[in-house]
Amino acid sequence: MKWPLFLLAMLLSACASPGLRDRTIPDEPPASEPAPAAQAPPAPRAFNPKAFAAGFTRLADCEQAARDLQPKGPEQAWAVLRECVSRGFVNLKRVTDGGWESDLGSRKDASLLLARMIAARGGELESDLAVLRARRIPIFSLASAMEQPKTYSGRLVLVRARIAEMKEESGRPTVLISETGLGGVSSEVMTGSSTWKSSGNSNGRGAPNNSRWESEYASYETRHDNAVQETGREALLRLSKADPFLAPGKEFIVLARFEGVRTSGSAEDAELSKVAQLGAIVYFEPAALVIE
Known part of the structure; x- marks a missing residue:
C-alpha cells in the first residue's frame, strides 16, 4: 500500500516543477499589436468670397455667380456680391431687379452696399434714389426728410454733400455739410479748325501784286455735362469719432440716419434757417464719371 502512494507523490511533484510550467501552451494566443488608427480626412477649406469673386474677369459674371450660390x-452668395461691388460692379438696376430682394430687405449691411454702389456710379442721387423707391427700398x-421731419425721423437718408465746417457739439465731433446735386450744363466746344490762305505775285498784267487772302474755319458741337450745384439745404452730421479725411471743401455721398430739423432765428426767417440733424453711418467719395 505505501508504494503506490510514493509513486503518486513523485508524479505530483513532477507536474509542479518549474520546467513543466515553462513548457505549458497557453489556452489563448498572445494579443496582437493594435492596428494604427485611420487618419481623418483633411478638413474642407473655408470658402473665400474674395478669391471666388476674383476668378471672374467680367463683373457681370461675378454677380451672376453670386446669384447661382x-x-x-x-x-456665401451675399458675401460674393459684396466682393463684386468692391471690385466695381455698379449695375444698380440688376441688383434691385428682385433677385436680391430678400437680402436687401433683411441684411443690416444692405444699405451700405447700395450707398457704395451709388457713389461708384457718380453720385447722381435723383435718378438712383428713384430706382430704390420703385423697389420700395427705404433709403430717402x-x-x-426735411419736408416731413416727423414722418422720416429715424429713417435712412442718402445725401451728396460738401464739407463746410468741422465743429464739436455736446462733446461729439460734428460736421456742417451743404447738400449738392448734379445739374446739366451745356457748352459749345470746338472740335476742329482749318485755315485757307492764298497769295499772288502778279495782277495778270505783269505788275507785281502783294495781295494776300486768309480765311479760317472752325467747327463746334454742343456738349452736355454734369456740374455740381448747391441746393441750399444744410445739415449737421454727427460722427462717432473725428475723421481727418472729412476735409472742408471735399464732397461725399453720405448715408445717415435722419434725426430731425433744427430751426433758429425769428419766425419770419425760420424757413431760411432750417438745418437737418443727421447721424453718420458711412460715407464714400463719388466717382468722377456718372454712369446712367
Missing part, C-alpha cells in the same frame, strides 16, 4: 449658400432723400 443663393439656393445652397445664401450667406434729404429734401423729403
Whole structure:
C-alpha cells in the first residue's frame, strides 16, 4: 500500500516543477499589436468670397455667380456680391431687379452696399434714389426728410454733400455739410479748325501784286455735362469719432440716419434757417464719371 502512494507523490511533484510550467501552451494566443488608427480626412477649406469673386474677369459674371450660390449658400452668395461691388460692379438696376430682394430687405449691411454702389456710379442721387423707391427700398432723400421731419425721423437718408465746417457739439465731433446735386450744363466746344490762305505775285498784267487772302474755319458741337450745384439745404452730421479725411471743401455721398430739423432765428426767417440733424453711418467719395 505505501508504494503506490510514493509513486503518486513523485508524479505530483513532477507536474509542479518549474520546467513543466515553462513548457505549458497557453489556452489563448498572445494579443496582437493594435492596428494604427485611420487618419481623418483633411478638413474642407473655408470658402473665400474674395478669391471666388476674383476668378471672374467680367463683373457681370461675378454677380451672376453670386446669384447661382443663393439656393445652397445664401450667406456665401451675399458675401460674393459684396466682393463684386468692391471690385466695381455698379449695375444698380440688376441688383434691385428682385433677385436680391430678400437680402436687401433683411441684411443690416444692405444699405451700405447700395450707398457704395451709388457713389461708384457718380453720385447722381435723383435718378438712383428713384430706382430704390420703385423697389420700395427705404433709403430717402434729404429734401423729403426735411419736408416731413416727423414722418422720416429715424429713417435712412442718402445725401451728396460738401464739407463746410468741422465743429464739436455736446462733446461729439460734428460736421456742417451743404447738400449738392448734379445739374446739366451745356457748352459749345470746338472740335476742329482749318485755315485757307492764298497769295499772288502778279495782277495778270505783269505788275507785281502783294495781295494776300486768309480765311479760317472752325467747327463746334454742343456738349452736355454734369456740374455740381448747391441746393441750399444744410445739415449737421454727427460722427462717432473725428475723421481727418472729412476735409472742408471735399464732397461725399453720405448715408445717415435722419434725426430731425433744427430751426433758429425769428419766425419770419425760420424757413431760411432750417438745418437737418443727421447721424453718420458711412460715407464714400463719388466717382468722377456718372454712369446712367
